[in-house]
Each structure stands twice: as structure tokens, then as C-alpha cells.
Amino acid sequence: MARIVVVGSGIGGMASAALFARAGYRVTVLEANEDYIGGHGRCLRVGNMRFSMGPQYVWEFGDGETGGRFLEYLGIHDVCPFLPMEEDGFERLFVGDRKKGGNWYFIDFSVPMGLARFGESLKRMFPEEAEAIDFLFNDMIAVYDVYKAFFRKNAVNESRLLNTTRFLLTGKISSAMKVRLGRTIYMSVKELFDRHGISPVARRILYGHGGIFAESESDMSAVAYIVGTGNYHAGARYPQKGFHHFFSSLAGVIEEAGGSVHRGKRVIRLETGGGRVSRAVCTDGSSYTCDFLFSDLSPRLTYALIDDSEESFDYAPSHAVGACCIVIAGGLASVREMRGKNYWWQDGVEIEYRAPDVTRPPRMLFINSPTANGFGGEPETADDSLAVFFPGNYSQELAVHRQGPDAFFSFKTQLAKQIIDILDRNVFPGISGRIAFSEIVSAVDTEAQILAERAGAYGRRLSVDEILKGGIREKRRPENLHNVSAAANSPGVAAGIYTAKLLFADLTKKNF
Ligand SMILES: Cc1cc2nc3c(=O)[nH]c(=O)nc-3n(C[C@H](O)[C@H](O)[C@H](O)COP(=O)(O)OP(=O)(O)OC[C@H]3O[C@@H](n4cnc5c(N)ncnc54)[C@H](O)[C@@H]3O)c2cc1C
CATH class of the missing domain: 3.50.50.60 (FAD/NAD(P)-binding domain)
Structure with missing residues (x-):
């Protein structure tokens, strides 16, 4: 052979x-x-x-x-x-920062699985925007369904979205759908939201999981957002x-x-x-x-x-995403509630993924608990763990690294502290007094460990x-x-x- x-x-x-x-x-x-x-x-x-x-x-x-x-x-x-994630709230979004002089609002929103259910739940929170939300979700579901039907029958995947869309535009679909598809390929997520009249706060929820794309709303392709979001709403699981x-x-x-x-x-x-x-x-x-x-x-x-x-x-290689690995001595009940769920925190304005300043506190965190899902530690441990991700900046982190080990160490120590403070204020009160261990895995570390181009998170x-x-x-x-x-x-x-x-x-x- x-x-x-x-x-x-x-x-x-x-x-x-x-x-x-x-x-x-x-x-x-x-x-x-x-x-x-x-x-x-x-x-x-x-x-x-x-x-x-x-x-x-x-x-x-x-x-x-x-x-x-x-x-x-x-x-x-x-x-x-592979187990299904929590149907009624597989993602929990925290929007706003409870720091002094922070936002005037704080949102704690659980996202139910399924695009239609997500839309309904959003309308309950923003009843005055019901029409706009219906308009957006009807379009998203229609575009997603057409792509899915096409992907099922044809050997294509998301990397060929443009070619697929061109092909679909010549195929047997209604002219109204052709207009929807035609628009989405040239649109960013921001333009998609603008077109549908979505308010700034509702956008934070709709793009609350934006970290899975590592792109700002203004750059992110609307069609890739719809296909990616539709995919995971169709049935997210974890091993x-x-x-x-x-x-x-x-x-x-x-x-x-x-x-x-x-x-x-x-x-x-x-x-x-x-x-x-x-x-x-x-x-x-x-x-x-x-x-x-x-x-x-x-x-x-x-x-x-x-x-x-x-x-x-x-x-262009994807932007980098850094990680902070945290161990909580003796565990924390609020962390254990994360079984089958991912948490997202953001401060409440569009997140910058292109070149965020990583010496400042992060504006977005993607928070997961391996121990809550039952596989992070040895069975006998009472400790809990969190894997927390934040937008990275390869060039800036490399520049700090070149200043020498002391500068790099102090950058990492400060960043870990900033992350833990955010978690304590907004997501897990009391966590900062319980930290047994925290370690930053920066873009420079990722490059050293797996040689990825500019430590890019998603390839392209x-x-x-x-x-x-x-x-x-x-x-x-x-x-x-x-x-x-x-x-x-x-x-x-x-x-x-x-x-x-x-x-x-x-x-x-x-x-x-
Ligand atoms: C923070 C983060 C969160 C993510 N979350 C999710 C998620 O929830 N769900 C999901 O489905 N995907 C997620 N992804 C995306 C997913 O992890 C990646 O798309 C996928 O793992 C990339 O796989 P790959 O086949 O391109 O190979 P890579 O993962 O890029 O692996 C390439 C391998 O090649 C090795 N290598 C490099 N150069 C050489 C060489 N010269 N010789 C030998 N070996 C070499 C590297 O060490 C590496 O092991 C996430 C990614 C990141 C960074």
C-alpha cells in the first residue's frame, strides 16, 4: 500500500x-x-x-x-x-463592566440553542426591536438554509463561500433569495446589522460570540457569520x-x-x-x-x-487569540454551573481584533471550564479550572518579548491580573481570592509551540x-x-x- x-x-x-x-x-x-x-x-x-x-x-x-x-x-x-451542550443556554453573555465609571448597563443573557429560539429570546429582551429582529433572523435563517442545502449535496465548504454564492445566484432559487445572497457576500456584519436596523446594545448580544471568528464586526464577512452562527446553533457539542x-x-x-x-x-x-x-x-x-x-x-x-x-x-492569516489558564483552589460553585456552557464577557462596545492593545485590560473574554465539563483535572481534585481567551496582538507581544524575559514576565503577570479582576467584577464574584495558579499563553508562545503563521487562531x-x-x-x-x-x-x-x-x-x- x-x-x-x-x-x-x-x-x-x-x-x-x-x-x-x-x-x-x-x-x-x-x-x-x-x-x-x-x-x-x-x-x-x-x-x-x-x-x-x-x-x-x-x-x-x-x-x-x-x-x-x-x-x-x-x-x-x-x-x-460528544455530549450536547445546554439547550436552554449553551452560551451565557455578560455585557458591561461593573468597574467605577463603567457602562450604565449590565446584561446577563443566556442564548438558547437554535437560531429561531435565539431570535425569540432576543425579542423578549428588546420588545421595541421585535420587527427588526424578525427581519434579521428571517434573512439569516433563509440564507443559512440555502447554504446548508447546497453543502449537503455538493462537495464544497465554507472556504469556497464566494464561489458557492456565485453558483447559487445562477441556480434555481427565488429572485428574492438571490438578492439576499448577493448582498450578504459583499457585506460586513456591521453592515448586516445596519441594514436591519439593529440597535447598538442588541448587536453586542448578536455578536457576543464574535471571538469564534477573531474579527471585528466592521471587518467580519456577513455570510461567514451567518453560516458559522447557523452551524453551531444547529447543535453544539463537547467531548x-x-x-x-x-x-x-x-x-x-x-x-x-x-x-x-x-x-x-x-x-x-x-x-x-x-x-x-x-x-x-x-x-x-x-x-x-x-x-x-x-x-x-x-x-x-x-x-x-x-x-x-x-x-x-x-x-491574510487570522488574528491571534491568547489564553489564560487558571486553577481555582478548592473549586467555586459559580464555575461548576458552567457544565455544557460557554461564557462570554465584553465591555460593551465593538471589540477590536485587528490590533488590540494587549498592555491594556482586555475588552472581551471567552471563558470555559474544563473541570465543569468533567474532563479538566484528575478525578480526585477539588480544584476547578478556567481556560479564558482574549484578543491577541502578535506584533505587539513579539515586541514585548524582544525586550527580554523580565519585560515579558511582567507583561504576562499584569495581563493575568487584569483578566482575574474582570472575572471577579463581572462573572465570578470572589474568584480573585481563590486563585491557585494562572498562566498566560501568548501569541509568541503559540508560535513557539505550533509554528502557526503569526500565531493566527483560525488559519485565515x-x-x-x-x-x-x-x-x-x-x-x-x-x-x-x-x-x-x-x-x-x-x-x-x-x-x-x-x-x-x-x-x-x-x-x-x-x-x-
Ligand atoms: C482559541 C481558539 C478557540 C477555538 N475554538 C474552537 C471551537 O470551539 N470549535 C472548533 O471547532 N474550532 C475552534 N478553533 C479552531 C480550531 O482549533 C482550528 O481551526 C483547528 O484546530 C486548526 O487545525 P489545522 O488542521 O489547521 O491544524 P493546526 O491546529 O494548525 O496544527 C498544525 C500542526 O502542525 C505542526 N507543525 C507546524 N509546522 C511543522 C513542521 N515544520 N513540521 C512538523 N509539524 C509542524 C504544529 O505544531 C501543529 O501541531 C479554535 C481555535 C483557537 C485558537
């Missing part, structure tokens, strides 16, 4: 490696990180706690959906259960045993089939000849001959490994400009090189599996 070398153990790499290994191919995964697999989904171990540095929840993992069928196909459905268990289960599938997953193998060169990649060479001098090479690195980083590449790319930006560029074209692609990264395809765990599924069907003619 043919030999496949997979560079990188992110979701795109591991999902493809598991599928091909199970189909009998000789698969070798080469991961640069010495300690962790999973890429953005790596789970850092701090003391007796684990923190996923990326994914907190997934969609498309119900029975019969792509993720669910993927687990079935690999035979790990029962050992890797009962955590993302570290999910990734190790994939490694188990690969190894049981005779393949291998190596850590500490940084690929520094891809040797090519006759228009094909023949071998991957690592820093330690080892090399791996291949018939197919799957790259889980962004296109720019992949082509940098090919000696004579003249490829150039114009895509999801701005209007970026979506309008369409898919990334590789002009001189060696014929046996396939890119399975989020940057070349779409962000997210479900999308990584979808990318692997398309490649699997393409090369083996098998499907699941």
Missing part, C-alpha cells in the same frame, strides 16, 4: 491520517511539538489540569452528521462520546472526555492500523522531483519517503519547505476582503501534495474532518 506522510497533527492532519490508516495506507504523522499533538487543539498539561488551547465545542457531531459518521467509521464513536482524549483516540486508530504518530519531528524540507514530493526531511536528520504528502501547515509555510518554490500567496481571516478572494490557489502544486490545514480550507474541528473526508473520497473513492 502507498506511503502517506502527514506533516502536522492538527485536526486536518489527524483526521486524514486516521481515515487513510484505517483504509490500509502506511501512514506516518510528523509533529514538530515535542510534547503535544493536536495543533491548536493541543491540551496543555499544567500540574494535574488540562487546558485545550483551541476548540471548546464542536458542531456536526450528532448521529448521522459528518463528525458523528466519522467517529462511527473509525470505530471510536462509543469511546469518544465528554475532553479534546486530549479525542486526539489520542485518533492517534490510537492510526497506530492500531500499523501507522505512527511522532512528536518532536519538525519537518524542515520537502524534497521534490518530477513534480512530486518524494521525501520529508526533519531537523534531527531523519527523513521519510512518501507516495503522498498531506500538509497540515498553512500554504505559505508548506511552500517554504519546498526548495525551489516560486509560489506566492495573498491571503474571515473578513469580507478575504472571503471575496475565494479559495487559495496553488499554481505549482506537486501532484501528490494535499493541503488539509484550516488555512487552506475552513476553520474548526468539523471543517477539518470535512476536509479529510473530501480528500479521502477523492483519492480512495470511499465514503462514510
Whole structure:
């Protein structure tokens, strides 16, 4: 059977490696990180706690959906259960800052699952805006339904939104829908809200989960927002045993089939000849001959490994997102209430993701508790943990890092304190007196740990400009090189599996 070398153990790499290994191919995964697999989904171990540095929840993992069928196909459905998040409030949004001289309002809003239910709940909070909210949700649901119907029947995904939309515009849909679709591809989320007459406060709730895109409302593509929001409202889930268990289960599938997953193998060169990649060479001098090479690195980083590449790319890497890992001594009841829920806090004005000042207190936090979901710590621990994410600034953090270890340490200490103060004031009163441990994982750390382009969170930006560029074209692609990264395809765990599924069907003619 043919030999496949997979560079990188992110979701795109591991999902493809598991599928091909199970189909009998000789698969070798080469991961640069010495300690962790999973890429953005790596789970850092701090003391007796684990923190996923990326994914907190997934969609498309119900029975019969792509993720669910993927687990079935690999035979790990029962050992890797994905539980539904809380139907009546899978996201809880806190808007406003209770600091002295802060906003005049403070909102605590639980988002029910399902776009229609979300719209109804929003109308109860803003009855004077009922008409505008109906107008917006009717449009969002209509656009989402058309895309979903199209994605179900066709081999496309969100990275090809523009091409898809163009195709849909020529297809058999009503002219009213063509107008709606046509508009959304050129619109930002801000313009979408403007058009529908949504008030500034209701926007904070509608884009309360904006951190999952790492884009400001003014930049974020309306169509990508609608498809992304619709996807997770269609059924958000989390892995009962955590993302570290999910990734190790994939490694188990690969190894049981005779393949291998190596850590500490940084690929520094891809040797090519006759228009094909023949071998991957690592820093330690080892090399791996291949018939197919799957790259889980962004296109720019992949082509940098090919000696004579003249490829150039114009895509923009996603903005960075930093993390603060927190351990709470003896636990906290208000943290345990987070089971099956994500919390979001924002101060109440549009969040800046392009170049936020990370030396100032963050304006937005995305808050998760691995222990509340039952997989963050050793069973005997009474402590609780929080993984808190904030908008990062790669250039600024790099500049601080270059000032030396003391400057970098004091930047991190101050940031962790600012985050804990915000949590104490607005989300978990009393938490600041209970902190056993806190650690910032900055954009510089992320770059060092997984070598991501500018430490980008989602691969590629999801701005209007970026979506309008369409898919990334590789002009001189060696014929046996396939890119399975989020940057070349779409962000997210479900999308990584979808990318692997398309490649699997393409090369083996098998499907699941
Ligand atoms: C804060 C945050 C929250 C997120 N939340 C969610 C969520 O809730 N749900 C969801 O579905 N998605 C979420 N995502 C997105 C999701 O995590 C990513 O889209 C996805 O994990 C990217 O996978 P990838 O296949 O592109 O590989 P990556 O994760 O980018 O992995 C690439 C791997 O390649 C390795 N590598 C790099 N260079 C080399 C080399 N030269 N040699 C060998 N190995 C190399 C790296 O070490 C890394 O392990 C989140 C991301 C972030 C950052």
C-alpha cells in the first residue's frame, strides 16, 4: 500500500491520517511539538489540569452528521462520546463592566440553542426591536438554509463561500433569495446589522460570540457569520472526555492500523522531483519517503519547505487569540454551573481584533471550564479550572518579548491580573481570592509551540476582503501534495474532518 506522510497533527492532519490508516495506507504523522499533538487543539498539561488551547465545542457531531459518521467509521464513536451542550443556554453573555465609571448597563443573557429560539429570546429582551429582529433572523435563517442545502449535496465548504454564492445566484432559487445572497457576500456584519436596523446594545448580544471568528464586526464577512452562527446553533457539542482524549483516540486508530504518530519531528524540507514530493526531511536528520504528502501547515509555510518554490500567496492569516489558564483552589460553585456552557464577557462596545492593545485590560473574554465539563483535572481534585481567551496582538507581544524575559514576565503577570479582576467584577464574584495558579499563553508562545503563521487562531481571516478572494490557489502544486490545514480550507474541528473526508473520497473513492 502507498506511503502517506502527514506533516502536522492538527485536526486536518489527524483526521486524514486516521481515515487513510484505517483504509490500509502506511501512514506516518510528523509533529514538530515535542510534547503535544493536536495543533491548536493541543491540551496543555499544567500540574494535574488540562487546558485545550483551541476548540471548546464542536458542531456536526450528532448521529448521522459528518463528525458523528466519522467517529462511527473509525470505530471510536462509543469511546469518544460528544455530549450536547445546554439547550436552554449553551452560551451565557455578560455585557458591561461593573468597574467605577463603567457602562450604565449590565446584561446577563443566556442564548438558547437554535437560531429561531435565539431570535425569540432576543425579542423578549428588546420588545421595541421585535420587527427588526424578525427581519434579521428571517434573512439569516433563509440564507443559512440555502447554504446548508447546497453543502449537503455538493462537495464544497465554507472556504469556497464566494464561489458557492456565485453558483447559487445562477441556480434555481427565488429572485428574492438571490438578492439576499448577493448582498450578504459583499457585506460586513456591521453592515448586516445596519441594514436591519439593529440597535447598538442588541448587536453586542448578536455578536457576543464574535471571538469564534477573531474579527471585528466592521471587518467580519456577513455570510461567514451567518453560516458559522447557523452551524453551531444547529447543535453544539463537547467531548465528554475532553479534546486530549479525542486526539489520542485518533492517534490510537492510526497506530492500531500499523501507522505512527511522532512528536518532536519538525519537518524542515520537502524534497521534490518530477513534480512530486518524494521525501520529508526533519531537523534531527531523519527523513521519510512518501507516495503522498498531506500538509497540515498553512500554504505559505508548506511552500517554504519546498526548495525551489516560486509560489506566492495573498491571503491574510487570522488574528491571534491568547489564553489564560487558571486553577481555582478548592473549586467555586459559580464555575461548576458552567457544565455544557460557554461564557462570554465584553465591555460593551465593538471589540477590536485587528490590533488590540494587549498592555491594556482586555475588552472581551471567552471563558470555559474544563473541570465543569468533567474532563479538566484528575478525578480526585477539588480544584476547578478556567481556560479564558482574549484578543491577541502578535506584533505587539513579539515586541514585548524582544525586550527580554523580565519585560515579558511582567507583561504576562499584569495581563493575568487584569483578566482575574474582570472575572471577579463581572462573572465570578470572589474568584480573585481563590486563585491557585494562572498562566498566560501568548501569541509568541503559540508560535513557539505550533509554528502557526503569526500565531493566527483560525488559519485565515474571515473578513469580507478575504472571503471575496475565494479559495487559495496553488499554481505549482506537486501532484501528490494535499493541503488539509484550516488555512487552506475552513476553520474548526468539523471543517477539518470535512476536509479529510473530501480528500479521502477523492483519492480512495470511499465514503462514510
Ligand atoms: C482559541 C481558539 C478557540 C477555538 N475554538 C474552537 C471551537 O470551539 N470549535 C472548533 O471547532 N474550532 C475552534 N478553533 C479552531 C480550531 O482549533 C482550528 O481551526 C483547528 O484546530 C486548526 O487545525 P489545522 O488542521 O489547521 O491544524 P493546526 O491546529 O494548525 O496544527 C498544525 C500542526 O502542525 C505542526 N507543525 C507546524 N509546522 C511543522 C513542521 N515544520 N513540521 C512538523 N509539524 C509542524 C504544529 O505544531 C501543529 O501541531 C479554535 C481555535 C483557537 C485558537
